[in-house]
Amino acid sequence: xxMRDRARSTVEALQDAxxxxxxxxxxxxxxxxxxxxxxxxxxxxxxxxxxxxxxxKGGVNTAAVHGPVxxxxxxxxxxxxxxxxxxxxSLVLHPRNPHVPTVHANYRYIERGDTCWFxxxxxxxxxxxxxxxxxxxxxxxxxxCDAHDPAxxxxxxxxxxxxxxxxxxxxxxxxxxxxxxxVRPDEQHSMEDLFTWWKATGQSFIPAYLPIAERRMSxxxxxxxxxxxxxxxxxxxxxxxxxxxxxxxGLKTDGRxxxxxxxxxxxxxxxxxxxxxxxxxxANLIDVLVSPREWA
Amino acid sequence: xxMRDRARSTVEALQDAxxxxxxxxxxxxxxxxxxxxxxxxxxxxxxxxxxxxxxxKGGVNTAAVHGPVxxxxxxxxxxxxxxxxxxxxSLVLHPRNPHVPTVHANYRYIERGDTCWFxxxxxxxxxxxxxxxxxxxxxxxxxxCDAHDPAxxxxxxxxxxxxxxxxxxxxxxxxxxxxxxxVRPDEQHSMEDLFTWWKATGQSFIPAYLPIAERRMSxxxxxxxxxxxxxxxxxxxxxxxxxxxxxxxGLKTDGRxxxxxxxxxxxxxxxxxxxxxxxxxxANLIDVLVSPREWA
Numbered sequence: 408x409x410m411r412d413r414a415r416s417t418v419e420a421l422q423d424a425x426x427x428x429x430x431x432x433x434x435x436x437x438x439x440x441x442x443x444x445x446x447x448x449x450x451x452x453x454x455x456x457x458x459x460x461x462x463x464k465g466g467v468n469t470a471a472v473h474g475p476v477x478x479x480x481x482x483x484x485x486x487x488x489x490x491x492x493x494x495x496x497s498l499v500l501h502p503r504n505p506h507v508p509t510v511h512a513n514y515r516y517i518e519r520g521d522t523c524w525f526x527x528x529x530x531x532x533x534x535x536x537x538x539x540x541x542x543x544x545x546x547x548x549x550x551x552c553d554a555h556d557p558a559x560x561x562x563x564x565x566x567x568x569x570x571x572x573x574x575x576x577x578x579x580x581x582x583x584x585x586x587x588x589x590v591r592p593d594e595q596h597s598m599e600d601l602f603t604w605w606k607a608t609g610q611s612f613i614p615a616y617l618p619i620a621e622r623r624m625s626x627x628x629x630x631x632x633x634x635x636x637x638x639x640x641x642x643x644x645x646x647x648x649x650x651x652x653x654x655x656x657g658l659k660t661d662g663r664x665x666x667x668x669x670x671x672x673x674x675x676x677x678x679x680x681x682x683x684x685x686x687x688x689x690a691n692l693i694d695v696l697v698s699p700r701e702w703a
Numbered sequence: 704x705x706m707r708d709r710a711r712s713t714v715e716a717l718q719d720a721x722x723x724x725x726x727x728x729x730x731x732x733x734x735x736x737x738x739x740x741x742x743x744x745x746x747x748x749x750x751x752x753x754x755x756x757x758x759x760k761g762g763v764n765t766a767a768v769h770g771p772v773x774x775x776x777x778x779x780x781x782x783x784x785x786x787x788x789x790x791x792x793s794l795v796l797h798p799r800n801p802h803v804p805t806v807h808a809n810y811r812y813i814e815r816g817d818t819c820w821f822x823x824x825x826x827x828x829x830x831x832x833x834x835x836x837x838x839x840x841x842x843x844x845x846x847x848c849d850a851h852d853p854a855x856x857x858x859x860x861x862x863x864x865x866x867x868x869x870x871x872x873x874x875x876x877x878x879x880x881x882x883x884x885x886v887r888p889d890e891q892h893s894m895e896d897l898f899t900w901w902k903a904t905g906q907s908f909i910p911a912y913l914p915i916a917e918r919r920m921s922x923x924x925x926x927x928x929x930x931x932x933x934x935x936x937x938x939x940x941x942x943x944x945x946x947x948x949x950x951x952x953g954l955k956t957d958g959r960x961x962x963x964x965x966x967x968x969x970x971x972x973x974x975x976x977x978x979x980x981x982x983x984x985x986a987n988l989i990d991v992l993v994s995p996r997e998w999a
Contacts, residue, residue: 644940664872675972679965
């Protein structure tokens with residue numbers, strides 16, 4: 408089996424496992440599947456859940472696309488050669504209960520000419536800061552990285568903090584996690600080693616996130632906290648539409664709009680000049696977003 | 704009085720007149736004012752109305768800023784020289800009732816070295832298409848343009864259609880209006896003529912928009928139409944965060960975030976793959992957004 412095929416079957420198996428686990432904890436929400444094909448080559452499997460009990464909106468998408476390198480990406484893709492191949496799974500979950508954090512994850516494999524690389528990671532966006540949740544989420548991913556190379560977690564944790572930042576607000580999108588891109592074989596890491604680690608990282612999503620959702624999903628909340636969540640979801644939209652390279656990549660390559668924008672929250676508020684009260688739980692969260700912390 | 708001062712007092716008088724007219728038709732909503740200063744030079748007067756009876760959210764802002772040309776704008780500003788001056792009024796109104804269209808307007812005057820120019824316009828974003836409203840809005844602005852130069856309206860109407868377009872959706876943001884930039888004196892138009900026309904254009908905002916708001920604000924609507932409005936407001940956010948040069952200008956020049964984002968709607972939905980039913984009023988609106996029409 409080629410690396411392309413192994414990567415593709417890895418992301419499709421991840422999609423199946425993650426959707427099954429999410430439907431299981433949601434209880435009522437079911438994913439709706441849409442298959443699509445890309446005019447330039449390849450296609451994808453979009454799965455969206457709407458108005459579940461736990462998840463107000465969630466998308467877990469896979470794609471495997473190939474063909475000539477789109478001109479808008481000529482300078483952005485590593486390697487040389489006229490054609491590319493990319494496969495990956497991408498997910499965003501927007502829970503209803505503000506005590507349950509929003510989460511994003513993505514695991515991808517890309518080839519151009521003789522050059523191939525892995526990218527991915529998962530990051531957490533809480534509306535109420537539970538330090539034990541942030542620690543658990545980071546620790547689960549750190550363990551997988553450490554088993555492969557102790558240098559990985561510190562590097563990819565920092566990369567995540569730098570990348571998922573609303574620079575115009577001076578705030579991180581959330582409490583981070585790991586983010587990596589263009590991870591290629593070198594003297595210390597064979598392609599086989601990297602594949603094993605990348606696959607394990609993808610498989611760590613369920614144990615990293617689901618226990619957090621399970622322990623927060625039954626907590627009660629009032630209208631004020633719900634409103635705070637809707638306002639903070641506005642920051643999520645700002646990041647995705649202003650800063651996110653994945654969104655820009657999708658729009659530049661004439662990607663499928665509905666699949667790209669499944670990441671946007673179902674309901675969002677923008678009010679003028681909302682400020683957290685000093686000393687409140689909301690202000691406590693903002694402190695951590697302004698100055699990212701070590702969690703593992 | 705210098706042109707700077709005349710332009711500035713024009714935009715400030717417009718702000719006063721527009722806020723008074725809006726409070727008058729709203730009945731309960733009042734604008735809240737915040738003054739701010741820009742570290743590089745100048746400042747502004749932000750006025751925001753929240754949770755009014757007619758207007759769910761509205762902002763009518765003025766600014767007069769000056770100083771060294773920010774490096775991010777070096778190539779984007781006409782003229783030569785190290786310093787610039789800009790003054791303008793900018794407004795966005797998000798009505799509660801989906802029968803009342805959202806509206807945006809902006810009137811600005813900019814100088815750099817010996818070069819100075821006017822920009823501005825107003826465009827309408829309905830959630831339900833009333834052709835007579837679109838015609839009234841265009842006609843009012845066309846009359847002001849025609850009195851000055853019959854070539855202006857056709858040119859600025861087309862510019863508006865081209866500019867306020869969600870290219871990634873293949874849709875206009877709304878039914879348009881007029882949009883113009885870098886309007887400078889030439890053999891046919893003295894600076895004085897242009898100032899007179901620009902001021903009249905700004906003064907046409909109230910008669911162009913308010914009669915529409917007044918005749919639609921008491922129409923009844925159901926939850927389904929409200930939901931359609933919230934979804935369409937998502938398109939407004941997409942335009943402002945992905946395509947709008949004014950937003951990009953503000954973010955690049957370290958503008959005041961809260962003033963820039965006052966344009967974002969108060970409450971917004973993104974649902975997966977919402978499609979208008981063929982033959983419905985919603986589909987009728989989309990047809991006009993996909994292929995802009997002549998209205999005056």
